[in-house]
Amino acid sequence: xxxxxxxxxxxxxxxxxxxxxxxxxxxxxxxxxxxxxxxxxxxxxxxxxxxxxxxxxxxxxxxxxxxxxxxxxxxxxxxxxxxxxxxxxxxxxxxxxxxxxxxxxxxxxxxxx
Amino acid sequence: xxxxxxxxxxxxxxxxxxxxxxxxxxxxxxxxxxxxxxxxxxxxxxxxxxxxxxxxxxxxxxxxxxxxxxxxxxxxxxxxxxxxxxxxxxxxxxxxxxxxxxxxxxxxxxxxxxxxxxxxxxxxxxxxxxxxxxxxxxxxxxxxxxxxxxxxxxxxxxxxxxxxxxxxxxxxxxxxxxxxxxxxxxxxxxxxxxxxxxxxxxxxxxxxxxxxxxxxxxxxxxxxxxxxxxxxxxxxxxxxxxxxxxxxxxxxxxxxxxxxxxxxxxxxxxxxxxxxxxxxxxxxxxxxxxxxxxxxxxxxxxxxxxxxxxxxxxxxxxxxxxxxxx
Numbered sequence: 001x002x003x004x005x006x007x008x009x010x011x012x013x014x015x016x017x018x019x020x021x022x023x024x025x026x027x028x029x030x031x032x033x034x035x036x037x038x039x040x041x042x043x044x045x046x047x048x049x050x051x052x053x054x055x056x057x058x059x060x061x062x063x064x065x066x067x068x069x070x071x072x073x074x075x076x077x078x079x080x081x082x083x084x085x086x087x088x089x090x091x092x093x094x095x096x097x098x099x100x101x102x103x104x105x106x107x108x109x110x111x112x113x
Numbered sequence: 114x115x116x117x118x119x120x121x122x123x124x125x126x127x128x129x130x131x132x133x134x135x136x137x138x139x140x141x142x143x144x145x146x147x148x149x150x151x152x153x154x155x156x157x158x159x160x161x162x163x164x165x166x167x168x169x170x171x172x173x174x175x176x177x178x179x180x181x182x183x184x185x186x187x188x189x190x191x192x193x194x195x196x197x198x199x200x201x202x203x204x205x206x207x208x209x210x211x212x213x214x215x216x217x218x219x220x221x222x223x224x225x226x227x228x229x230x231x232x233x234x235x236x237x238x239x240x241x242x243x244x245x246x247x248x249x250x251x252x253x254x255x256x257x258x259x260x261x262x263x264x265x266x267x268x269x270x271x272x273x274x275x276x277x278x279x280x281x282x283x284x285x286x287x288x289x290x291x292x293x294x295x296x297x298x299x300x301x302x303x304x305x306x307x308x309x310x311x312x313x314x315x316x317x318x319x320x321x322x323x324x325x326x327x328x329x330x331x332x333x334x335x336x337x338x339x340x341x342x343x344x345x346x347x348x349x350x351x352x353x354x355x356x357x358x359x360x361x362x363x364x365x366x367x368x369x370x371x372x373x374x375x376x377x378x379x380x381x382x383x384x385x386x387x388x389x390x391x392x393x394x395x396x397x398x399x400x401x402x403x404x405x406x407x408x409x410x411x412x413x414x415x416x417x418x419x420x421x422x423x424x425x426x427x428x429x430x431x432x433x434x435x436x437x438x439x
Binding site: 002004005006009010012013014017021023027031038085086095105106107108109110111112113 | 216217218219220221222223224225226227228229305306307308310338339342343364367368371400401
């Protein structure tokens with residue numbers, strides 16, 4: 001979806017943290033992106049090099065960890081994998097599932113120099 | 114997977130202690146392990162994973178995730194700083210060169226949308242201080258948002274002042290249509306942007322200066338995906354869906370219907386000419402969001418517009434009461 005805007009935000013946060021740490025360069029940025037977050041990792045990677053260019057994050061490696069979708073099914077009383085947002089429980093077919101993982105959009109850590 | 118013994122059950126648990134160096138247990142499965150992983154060691158582990166123990170912020174979050182993927186685990190942390198950042202004693206090439214090229218890993222744990230959310234909080238505070246009731250109106254292109262707003266403004270303007278922020282990629286056509294009602298409107302052109310963000314809206318609020326006690330419509334860029342993720346500081350998102358679009362749209366674009374508080378099913382005047390199943394559409398929307406309120410409206414005939422206006426007045430009044438209570 002709005003990968004360009006998200007990437008701008010990623011680079012902005014990374015540069016802000018780098019300044020706080022007195023770093024010259026950002027060499028790696030690691031993200032957690034949920035599989036149900038409607039964000040395309042490839043599009044993020046594509047935007048990242050463009051947005052980071054000319055900044056202290058230029059050339060930084062973007063690492064994306066896909067977090068699998070999961071939910072808690074109230075009827076099965078257990079954690080179940082979720083393939084889509086608001087999808088049915090794969091065990092019982094019911095919809096009383098609360099998403100517990102998969103919508104992450106987070107900068108986990110970064111490496112600076 | 115653990116490359117020391119090949120088991121897939123390595124658990125890396127960091128406790129909340131301030132001293133992170135070596136505060137890592139490496140618990141393996143049910144088989145015996147010839148040596149334990151207590152720290153400090155006098156040798157480096159060379160697992161192929163890269164896991165640092167530094168916490169630049171407060172140590173109030175827990176890490177207890179299972180790592181069953183490959184990591185480079187470096188146990189050679191030495192220098193702890195006041196800010197919690199840990200210097201690796203090694204540079205890129207693995208050489209010890211104190212004072213030179215010290216790669217550091219900084220734990221951030223920040224939401225990518227945190228910047229937008231901070232602007233949204235500012236907007237929300239500004240609106241609350243003025244007693245302005247803001248609605249973020251979202252839909253796909255061509256659902257009849259602007260037309261519906263024109264109708265709603267005509268019905269609402271005698272009862273409370275109304276202002277509008279119009280978001281479109283290009284042109285100020287929509288703002289001109291709104292201004293024809295007598296309401297003041299600011300147009301934001303996003304250019305290539307597919308949604309409004311809270312920063313743009315903050316600037317528009319400065320220009321617009323909505324009067325105290327007014328209603329503010331923020332008409333987002335026509336797009337059922339992106340605007341769902343960007344909080345603008347509004348009281349509610351209102352999603353407009355037209356009956357020419359298909360009953361399953363709430364299932365195809367669930368984020369937007371989950372984020373909204375009110376669904377306006379527009380163009381009801383066309384229903385006699387279509388096979389659109391209103392019940393199925395509402396059922397799909399409610400499956401995604403059981404708390405969603407729904408109204409059937411027609412900007413053309415005016416059906417349901419009075420109900421929408423009543424919803425705005427009642428919701429604005431309730432919000433004002435809630436704000437006064439703190």
